């Protein structure tokens with residue numbers, strides 16, 4: 111029965127849903143750090159977190175049990191996604207649940223700055239009735255610059271329209287036409303926006319590009335008296351530059367909900383005039399927390415119970431129906447990977463997959479992941495699965511080239527893998543017969559039709575009479591039962607390859623006797639999982 115650990119505060123509705131989730135047990139253990147956190151995570155199949163807990167590489171590395179972490183919220187920057195991928199852990203988030211609340215918080219900060227709400231209340235608390243000091247600014251008719259026109263940025267823009275503001279926007283993934291339809295004037299860069307904005311708000315992730323997006327040089331260019339808001343991620347604004355801008359009078363106000371290091375109680379801005387700050391409250395509403403918690407539980411239980419992947423940030427999404435409908439080809443892809451690894455022992459340095467026919471229009475990414483898992487599985491000390499296999503190859507400098515061809519060839523659907531390495535490139539093709547029965551349909555230049563499961567003997571030979579009989583007799587003498595035989599040949603009297611599906615590993619003496627036959631140039635035994643037996647992560 112899968113078990114789940116809840117690492118940060120989660121709304122009661124989410125916990126109630128976990129209580130009711132069929133076949134799942136859970137524990138709430140908040141405030142964990144270091145070794146305690148690492149050890150706790152090794153005892154669970156799934157985890158749910160918000161932004162409080164930090165799932166760094168040293169916390170996740172070596173965890174062979176945890177299968178998924180769901181962030182109840184948007185930003186997954188508290189989770190080392192590369193480390194999670196390497197450990198085969200799916201990372202998911204709930205991207206839409208707190209959009210409105212966070213947009214409202216950005217607007218609240220903008221209005222609080224404009225009307226000096228925080229210091230005015232503080233003056234009352236301190237016994238002063240000071241109406242002159244807190245002269246504010248009206249937002250109607252003013253210009254708001256929105257950097258990042260994703261879910262939250264667009265929700266902020268539409269609320270700003272309701273406040274009769276002019277909205278400028280910048281986002282590299284937005285067309286001027288689409289922005290225009292939404293009443294936003296799209297500018298080619300943040301720099302173009304700066305001289306025109308009375309207010310600037312950012313709604314991007316923290317990336318190499320957005321780190322210190324606003325620093326001293328940008329404050330030089332900004333319209334005097336501008337007010338800046340950040341309810342996205344700490345570090346997008348350079349706090350020291352903001353403090354200098356406020357001190358010089360260039361900026362009229364700064365409102366922050368997020369900080370480069372959190373928790374934060376010592377920002378250089380705290381206590382400065384014109385500053386209004388909150389402790390990362392953008393998503394802290396009953397509504398947002400209920401929604402993200404419920405979505406997080408739904409995502410996690412679907413993955414743990416059915417393998418469905420939605421809203422993943424480190425692997426392609428696959429829903430249960432798709433997985434089920436691809437089951438046969440997932441099996442073939444994984445088995446071809448295992449086979450290719452055996453045919454190209456020692457070193458692999460290139461992989462090419464060609465999908466033909468109907469399968470070429472399907473979710474081939476997940477099939478490629480299954481192939482990669484089969485290919486690397488035997489060579490890795492760590493657990494390999496659909497999540498981490500391709501990354502393992504990429505980290506070793508091997509990119510899988512994928513080609514999808516609509517033409518059918520000999521089958522309605524088939525996939526061919528070519529694996530280069532120490533020896534000559536090897537090529538094998540597979541397809542599905544009937545109800546999810548994996549079949550090998552070619553090997554190098556030879557067409558044949560063999561079961562793609564269990565113990566298999568591959569032998570190269572001259573196409574001369576009696577070979578199959580001799581191999582059969584030798585195996586019979588050693589008590590090896592043959593389930594089926596297949597032969598592919600270049601042409602009569604040419605070269606050929608034989609594939610025997612046998613009921614168990616042959617004794618070394620039987621193999622030696624086969625190799626000693628005159629017409630046989632090589633013979634190898636390769637063991638694949640028995641029919642219907644797949645690793646648990648393939649279901």
Ligand SMILES: NC(=O)C1=CN([C@@H]2O[C@H](COP(=O)(O)OP(=O)(O)OC[C@H]3O[C@@H](n4cnc5c(N)ncnc54)[C@H](O)[C@@H]3O)[C@@H](O)[C@H]2O)C=CC1
Pocket residue numbers: 183184185186205208209212257258259260261262263280281282283313314315316317319320341342343367368390391392393394
């Ligand atoms: N304060 C809080 O409690 C909360 C903060 N957030 C944060 O808000 C931010 C935005 O979240 P969403 O709107 O949901 O994300 P989103 O993914 O829907 O939108 C982000 C947008 O930023 C754009 N972008 C990326 N790099 C950019 C760049 N260099 N310049 C301009 N635009 C760029 C992307 O194209 C995308 O349209 C995230 O950092 C998220 O973590 C989200 C929820 C709550």
Ligand SMILES: O=C(O)CCC(=O)C(=O)O
Pocket residue numbers: 160161182183184185186208390392393394
């Ligand atoms: O969990 C929270 O309250 C923080 C929300 C947040 O920052 C996010 O969803 O990115």
